[in-house]
Structures are given as structure tokens and as C-alpha cells.
Amino acid sequence: MASPGSTPPVDSPLAKPQSTSSPLANLQGTPAAHHFPASLRLGPAVAASVRPLSASGSRAPDAVLSKPSGGGGKKSDESDVLSLDSIRRTLIQLEDTIIFNLLERSQFSYNPAAYDRNASGIAGFNGSLIEYLIQGTEKLHAMVGRYKSPDEHPFFPEKLLEPVLPSVQYKNVLHHAAASINVNKQIWDVYFDDLLPRLVGEGSDGNCGSSACCDATILQALSKRIHYGMFVAEAKFRESPDKYSAAIKAKDEDKLMEMLTYKEVEESVKRRVRFKALTFGRVVGSDASPMADPPLKMEPDLVVELYDKWLMPLTKEVEVHYLLRRLDN
Numbered sequence: 001m002a003s004p005g006s007t008p009p010v011d012s013p014l015a016k017p018q019s020t021s022s023p024l025a026n027l028q029g030t031p032a033a034h035h036f037p038a039s040l041r042l043g044p045a046v047a048a049s050v051r052p053l054s055a056s057g058s059r060a061p062d063a064v065l066s067k068p069s070g071g072g073g074k075k076s077d078e079s080d081v082l083s084l085d086s087i088r089r090t091l092i093q094l095e096d097t098i099i100f101n102l103l104e105r106s107q108f109s110y111n112p113a114a115y116d117r118n119a120s121g122i123a124g125f126n127g128s129l130i131e132y133l134i135q136g137t138e139k140l141h142a143m144v145g146r147y148k149s150p151d152e153h154p155f156f157p158e159k160l161l162e163p164v165l166p167s168v169q170y171k172n173v174l175h176h177a178a179a180s181i182n183v184n185k186q187i188w189d190v191y192f193d194d195l196l197p198r199l200v201g202e203g204s205d206g207n208c209g210s211s212a213c214c215d216a217t218i219l220q221a222l223s224k225r226i227h228y229g230m231f232v233a234e235a236k237f238r239e240s241p242d243k244y245s246a247a248i249k250a251k252d253e254d255k256l257m258e259m260l261t262y263k264e265v266e267e268s269v270k271r272r273v274r275f276k277a278l279t280f281g282r283v284v285g286s287d288a289s290p291m292a293d294p295p296l297k298m299e300p301d302l303v304v305e306l307y308d309k310w311l312m313p314l315t316k317e318v319e320v321h322y323l324l325r326r327l328d329n
């Protein structure tokens with residue numbers, strides 16, 4: 001599956017490329033997604049009450065909403081939204097979004113036509129159905145301000161439209177380098193090359209549109225989860241600025257990775273997502289009578305593997321990448 005923005009050869013979506021390369025490769029060279037301004041303009045009073053769309057409905061850590069210019073706004077406590085506990089609660093909430101939508105997607109076949117860049121059948125559009133859907137969704141969501149929120153990252157930044165609503169004012173809690181970090185290309189490749197072919201059965205069941213809608217929701221949630229690494233990194237930096245600054249100045253990526261890794265937290269993430277996949281994915285009979293060995297809609301190990309091999313490593317890679325730029329002027 002072609003990464004957004006690239007112009008790959010037409011591939012057979014069913015032939016899963018043997019992705020030997022790490023999804024973490026090329027992170028340094030990732031182009032900027034979009035730039036949220038260093039200081040956002042104050043919108044009219046109504047703007048502060050309008051939350052841009054978000055995958056989980058959770059609040060961006062730096063959506064420390066300013067007072068609307070008319071006054072009367074309530075200012076959140078920045079130290080609370082930037083606490084590791086609060087950020088981890090958001091990551092936990094995103095687990096539900098990711099797992100529920102993987103379950104939704106798993107009910108459909110692979111449906112290769114959704115990913116065939118020559119078969120969308122959409123007049124005037126040069127790309128696949130999934131590209132059409134995500135580009136269109138992102139255009140619309142950009143118009144209502146989604147990508148002005150610093151916890152949202154588009155897959156097709158070059159296609160976005162200007163907002164039609166006044167901007168919510170965000171207080172910047174991240175270093176401005178955050179604006180240049182976008183790993184959605186890697187997320188796209190991991191999802192289509194590694195995860196999706198394992199999640200669903202081969203072939204077509206006629207549900208291309210439904211499959212692509214699920215894909216879009218999952219991709220947005222994965223993207224949000226992984227880019228949250230920047231808030232995690234900021235919180236960790238603020239907890240121990242001296243320790244982190246030394247490693248940043250030495251450009252010691254291994255040291256940074258070691259410092260920000262919490263193995264016990266990762267283990268509890270894996271335990272929790274396994275349990276959620278088991279619980280949410282359990283088939284309940286129509287009369288809800290207890291079943292001795294209830295079938296599962298999705299293999300829980302797949303979710304554990306997703307977190308272990310891709311989501312947590314990519315989140316940490318974003319953390320390192322952000323920290324390396326944390327002291328830039």
C-alpha cells in the first residue's frame with residue numbers, strides 16, 4: 001500500500017510486501033506535516049467553546065484553552081494537562097478507540113479494490129478509494145479546525161483546506177519543533193503492510209466502502225496515539241530537565257531512549273490491551289446466555305503485537321525525535 005503523498009507503482013494489495021524495514025526508519029527525514037502557529041490568534045468568544053474533532057473525544061494536552069477575547073473563559077491548569085498521569089489516561093482512552101475499530105474492520109474481508117490506485121472509479125481522482133476517503137475527510141475536518149489542534153496530524157497535509165471557523169486559541173506547551181514531526185507515512189505503511197493483512201481474511205466481500213471507513217478511523221486513532229509521544233516527552237523533560245538536557249546536548253539517542261522507557265508501564269499496556277481485546281471482542285449470543293467458550297471476533301495477540309512491535313516503538317521514536325530538538329532555538 002502506497003504511503004500518502006508517494007506515487008508508488010500499482011501493487012497487488014493482497015500480496016503483502018515482506019516489510020523487512022523497520023517502520024522507524026526515515027523518521028529524521030520526515031517532512032513537516034503542518035505548522036501550527038507559535039502563538040495562535042484570539043478568536044471570538046464562541047471559538048473557545050468549539051472543540052475541533054478528535055478521534056477519541058479527549059482533550060489535547062495543550063488545549064489549555066485561553067480565555068476567549070470576550071473574557072469569562074476558564075483556564076485549565078497547564079501542570080495538570082501536562083502531567084504524565086493525565087497524558088497516560090488519554091493513551092488508555094485511545095486504546096478503546098483503536099481496539100473497537102479494529103474489531104469493526106475485522107468483520108470485513110481485505111477488499112483489495114479499496115486500495116487499488118487504478119480502481120477507485122472516481123471520476124477526476126487519481127488514487128485509491130482509501131486515499132479519496134481520507135483526503136476528503138481531512139479536507140472537511142480541516143475546515144472545522146481539526147488540524148489546528150496540536151494533537152492532530154493529517155495524512156495528506158498538502159491537501160488540507162483552510163478553516164471556516166474562527167480558530168480556537170491553544171496555548172503552546174510543546175516546543176515549536178513539534179510542528180515538523182509527522183510520522184504518518186510510517187503509520188500508513190505499518191497499517192497496510194503489516195497489520196491489516198493479519199487482521200482480516202483475504203478476498204472481497206463487497207464492503208469496500210465500509211472497510212475503508214474503518215481504516216480511516218483506525219489510522220486517525222493510531223496517528224493520534226503515536227504523536228502523543230511529543231506530550232509524553234515534554235512531560236518527562238519538564239520532570240527532569242537537567243538529566244534530559246545533558247543527553248540532548250550530547251545527541252545521545254540511546255541514552256534518551258533508555259531514559260524515557262518505562263518497561264513496567266509497557267507491560268501493563270500489553271496486559272490491558274490483551275484484556276480489552278478479549279472483553280470487547282467476545283461474541284455475545286442473542287439471548288446473552290453464558291457460553292462456555294465464547295468465540296472471539298479478533299485474536300487478542302494481534303493487538304498485543306501491534307502495541308509491542310509498532311505502536312510503543314513508534315511512540316518512543318517520536319519522543320526521542322522531539323527531545324532531540326527540544327533545546328533548539
Ligand SMILES: C=C(O[C@@H]1C=C(C(=O)O)C=C[C@H]1O)C(=O)O
Nearest residue numbers: 232260261262265266269312315
Ligand atoms: C508513553 C510512554 O513512554 C514509553 C512508551 C510507552 C507506550 O508507548 O505506551 C509506555 C511506556 C514508555 O516506555 C509513557 O511513559 O507513558
